[in-house]
Amino acid sequence: MEIEQIQQMLAVVSFLLGGLLIGIIYNAYRIVRQQTLLYFIYGLFTLIVGIAFADLVSIFTPDAFVVLWATVFSRLVVIIGLGVMAYGVLRG
Numbered sequence: 001m002e003i004e005q006i007q008q009m010l011a012v013v014s015f016l017l018g019g020l021l022i023g024i025i026y027n028a029y030r031i032v033r034q035q036t037l038l039y040f041i042y043g044l045f046t047l048i049v050g051i052a053f054a055d056l057v058s059i060f061t062p063d064a065f066v067v068l069w070a071t072v073f074s075r076l077v078v079i080i081g082l083g084v085m086a087y088g089v090l091r092g
Contacts, residue, residue: 012052012059015048018044018047019048039088047077048081050078053074054067
C-alpha cells in the first residue's frame with residue numbers, strides 16, 4: 001500500500017517537472033522559432049503524459065481493470081511520444 005502511494009506521489013512530481021521542462025523548451029522555441037523544437041515539445045508532452053497516466057488513473061480509480069487498461073494505454077502513448085520526438089530530431 002505504501003509503495004503504491006509513493007508511486008502516485010512520484011507520478012505527480014514527474015508530471016509537474018515535465019511541465020516545467022516543457023515551459024523551458026517552449027521559451028527556447030519562441031527565441032529561435034525552429035519547427036524541430038516544436039515537434040520535440042509535442043513528443044515530450046506526450047511522453048510525460050504517457051509516463052504518469054497509469055499512476056494518475058490509480059489515484060482516482062481503485063478498480064484493477066481500469067488501472068490495467070490505463071497501463072496498456074500509457075505504454076502506447078509513451079511509444080507515440082518517443083516516435084514524435086525522434087521524428088522532430090531527425091527532421092532537424
